[in-house]
Amino acid sequence: MVKAFKRHSDTILMLVFIAAVLAGPVILEPVGAGYPDLLQKFAIYGIFALGFNILLGLTGYLSFGHAAFLGVGSYTTVWTFKLLSMNPLPALVFSILAAGLFSLLIGWISLRRTGIYFSILTLAFAQMCYNLAYSVLTPITNGETGLQLSQSDPRVLDTAFGRDYGAVLPASDLFGIEMTGYPGFYFCGVLLIICFYIALRIFRSPFGLMLLGVKSNQNRMNYTGLNTRPYALAAFVISGMYAGLAGGLLAVTDPLAGAERMQWTASGEVVLMTILGGAGTLLGPVIGAGVIKYAENIFSAFNEGTLQSAFSFLPEPLQHIAVSITGLFVGEGWHLTLGMLFMVIVIFLPGGLMEGVNRIINLFRRSSGGGGEGTAETAPQPAE
Amino acid sequence: MFPAWMLETMDAILLQVLNGLDKGGAYALIALGLTLIFGTLGVVNFAHGALFMLGAFCAVTLKEILSWEMVTIDPTQKTAWGTPLEVRTPYIEAWLGDAGSFILDYSVPFSILFAIPIMLVIGIVMERGLIKHFYKRPHVEQILVTFGLAIVLQEIVKSVFGANPIPQPAPDMLSGSADIGAFFGLPANTVVYPYWRMVYLAFSGVVIAGVFAFLQFTTFGMVVRAGMADRETVGLLGIDIDRRFTIVFGLAAVVAGLAGVMYTPILSPDYHMGMDFLVLSFVVVVVGGMGSLGGAVAAGFLLGILQSFASMNEVKSIFPGIDQIIIYLIAVVILLVRPRGLMGRKGVMEG
Numbered sequence: 001m002v003k004a005f006k007r008h009s010d011t012i013l014m015l016v017f018i019a020a021v022l023a024g025p026v027i028l029e030p031v032g033a034g035y036p037d038l039l040q041k042f043a044i045y046g047i048f049a050l051g052f053n054i055l056l057g058l059t060g061y062l063s064f065g066h067a068a069f070l071g072v073g074s075y076t077t078v079w080t081f082k083l084l085s086m087n088p089l090p091a092l093v094f095s096i097l098a099a100g101l102f103s104l105l106i107g108w109i110s111l112r113r114t115g116i117y118f119s120i121l122t123l124a125f126a127q128m129c130y131n132l133a134y135s136v137l138t139p140i141t142n143g144e145t146g147l148q149l150s151q152s153d154p155r156v157l158d159t160a161f162g163r164d165y166g167a168v169l170p171a172s173d174l175f176g177i178e179m180t181g182y183p184g185f186y187f188c189g190v191l192l193i194i195c196f197y198i199a200l201r202i203f204r205s206p207f208g209l210m211l212l213g214v215k216s217n218q219n220r221m222n223y224t225g226l227n228t229r230p231y232a233l234a235a236f237v238i239s240g241m242y243a244g245l246a247g248g249l250l251a252v253t254d255p256l257a258g259a260e261r262m263q264w265t266a267s268g269e270v271v272l273m274t275i276l277g278g279a280g281t282l283l284g285p286v287i288g289a290g291v292i293k294y295a296e297n298i299f300s301a302f303n304e305g306t307l308q309s310a311f312s313f314l315p316e317p318l319q320h321i322a323v324s325i326t327g328l329f330v331g332e333g334w335h336l337t338l339g340m341l342f343m344v345i346v347i348f349l350p351g352g353l354m355e356g357v358n359r360i361i362n363l364f365r366r367s368s369g370g371g372g373e374g375t376a377e378t379a380p381q382p383a384e
Numbered sequence: 385m386f387p388a389w390m391l392e393t394m395d396a397i398l399l400q401v402l403n404g405l406d407k408g409g410a411y412a413l414i415a416l417g418l419t420l421i422f423g424t425l426g427v428v429n430f431a432h433g434a435l436f437m438l439g440a441f442c443a444v445t446l447k448e449i450l451s452w453e454m455v456t457i458d459p460t461q462k463t464a465w466g467t468p469l470e471v472r473t474p475y476i477e478a479w480l481g482d483a484g485s486f487i488l489d490y491s492v493p494f495s496i497l498f499a500i501p502i503m504l505v506i507g508i509v510m511e512r513g514l515i516k517h518f519y520k521r522p523h524v525e526q527i528l529v530t531f532g533l534a535i536v537l538q539e540i541v542k543s544v545f546g547a548n549p550i551p552q553p554a555p556d557m558l559s560g561s562a563d564i565g566a567f568f569g570l571p572a573n574t575v576v577y578p579y580w581r582m583v584y585l586a587f588s589g590v591v592i593a594g595v596f597a598f599l600q601f602t603t604f605g606m607v608v609r610a611g612m613a614d615r616e617t618v619g620l621l622g623i624d625i626d627r628r629f630t631i632v633f634g635l636a637a638v639v640a641g642l643a644g645v646m647y648t649p650i651l652s653p654d655y656h657m658g659m660d661f662l663v664l665s666f667v668v669v670v671v672g673g674m675g676s677l678g679g680a681v682a683a684g685f686l687l688g689i690l691q692s693f694a695s696m697n698e699v700k701s702i703f704p705g706i707d708q709i710i711i712y713l714i715a716v717v718i719l720l721v722r723p724r725g726l727m728g729r730k731g732v733m734e735g
Binding site for chain 1: 428514517521523524525527528529531532533534535536538539540542543659663666667670674704705708709711712713715716719720723
């Protein structure tokens with residue numbers, strides 16, 4: 001009976017998720033996030049964080065190099081646009097494959113080590129990719145300028161099917177629907193739903209349980225005669241493919257790829273999203289990605305003028321002080337807020353927002369004098 | 385004495401070794417602090433690069449303070465516009481005369497005195513205020529919280545000092561270059577080496593020796609080493625090991641800070657210099673072996689030298705881009721061949 005309930009609860013979760021994504025523009029309208037560019041970012045980084053969570057949340061391996069896969073995905077997509085077609089589908093397939101191959105190679109080496117060594121190895125690989133993309137690989141990556149489309153691109157398939165974009169730089173389009181604005185968002189959104197479904201299936205599968213076993217005690221898993229590395233590698237490659245897809249989508253919605261996408265700060269960002277939402281939970285990373293992208297958008301848009309009008313109810317000198325203090329945290333200083341948020345979350349809520357929600361729910365249940373079964377242990381296990 | 389081609393390769397090699405040494409010195413100092421913290425407290429400190437950066441900005445701050453200017457109006461002279469000429473002299477010169485201008489010129493070395501107490505306080509506050517609460521937490525959370533701290537420190541510095549690098553001049557007397565080649569019997573002016581880099585090398589040598597002597601020859605150091613080996617037993621013997629480890633953290637912060645102070649004439653400090661060095665220093669620590677002080681120092685110099693060899697044009701023409709990735713490449717190879725690093729101890733951070 002419990003099993004049946006569980007299956008149902010997954011179906012409900014899935015349905016709610018689908019509804020939330022599809023109704024995203026309406027739901028997020030009141031908080032001022034109901035415009036397509038930002039919604040696209042939510043969906044794309046949601047995919048990125050979902051994939052990262054398959055590695056961090058299930059196996060407990062903390063990778064500091066996932067931005068490399070994001071970058072590989074972006075570059076592959078732009079190159080497919082240039083050479084084959086402006087249709088996003090082949091571009092995304094190639095991006096996922098390229099990122100998958102790449103992560104197979106990096107994971108195969110990095111996973112020989114665990115813990116802090118693993119983190120540093122992935123960091124080293126990502127920095128290596130970043131440095132190479134900036135220097136030697138300039139013919140492929142176009143270095144500092146970033147890879148862009150140009151009118152003289154061959155686009156073999158498009159020409160074969162007689163599509164001519166004329167003298168303007170083409171935007172990516174799915175059989176005639178341009179991938180900007182709301183169509184772009186719904187394209188990303190549908191992919192996010194598919195990715196969420198796959199992640200859900202992975203979490204519930206024996207494979208997912210095996211990964212959780214790796215996280216909670218790898219030695220014991222080894223003692224039972226099981227080679228854990230293929231499992232961890234599979235998780236690494238899957239999360240790399242998610243990152244590749246996210247990178248590809250970034251380039252689909254805005255056909256441009258730059259090396260800074262591969263920098264370790266970008267890797268740090270996805271770690272933050274996952275932790276903020278709650279590593280090891282299904283919904284957490286998507287929520288974390290949304291919160292961070294939303295906050296980035298809101299905070300960095302503030303400038304002195306908006307601050308002054310916000311504090312205009314204060315007397316002049318106080319207003320001045322308030323503006324100069326809050327000014328540190330917004331606009332250019334948004335990263336300061338991000339860093340503080342990061343610390344606060346790790347210090348007080350290592351399980352992320354989802355743990356916070358669970359705690360509140362538990363508190364509520366306890367105070368309402370509910371039965372014993374309501375206070376079941378729901379706290380996520382700490383990563384090792 | 386030598387055939388000509390040999391002389392040429394010899395001075396090329398000598399030059400690269402020298403070039404690598406000062407960078408290696410910086411890596412070694414940061415890695416030494418990282419290893420100290422890791423060995424004593426068992427914490428992976430991602431904010432260590434930020435300490436290096438803070439040290440560099442101690443030098444910047446002192447220089448700023450020293451060059452506050454007193455504006456006097458000289459009535460006897462007029463500018464081209466007919467207004468009285470303003471004479472600007474730094475206060476310190478006005479008060480102390482020649483000694484003042486000496487201090488101003490030598491502001492970078494004087495920053496050492498300024499930086500030591502500041503870095504010590506920052507280190508101790510950091511340990512007591514934040515790191516202390518993370519001893520029992522998993523490594524992932526330690527990494528994350530110090531990573532967050534690094535971002536915060538970096539952004540604070542950025543908002544105070546701006547995003548652009550602030551050049552710091554070396555003292556006049558030391559800003560030239562020495563003809564090292566002549567010293568080794570090579571033709572004059574083939575191998576020249578800036579004095580300041582020599583100073584930096586000597587300085588890092590002194591600091592490293594100082595830290596080792598402190599750990600090796602003082603009672604305090606002995607207790608710390610004992611604590612690194614077995615923290616609980618030392619605690620059971622009635623020694624307040626936590627307090628000592630706090631001081632070790634402060635010491636590591638001072639070492640990183642001094643490395644930063646003295647590095648400012650070589651590389652103009654900006655807010656993200658710490659992170660650039662941190663990633664490399666981690667690689668250095670891993671290559672040297674987690675928890676091995678000697679390993680950290682050796683690996684620091686080794687990687688510094690190898691990096692400068694890789695940036696030679698001859699090498700670059702064979703392996704393009706090798707200078708960008710050599711360190712990471714070596715780290716990967718070392719970790720795969722010798723999982724504990726060059727001098728890693730058994731049982732420390734196995735995995």
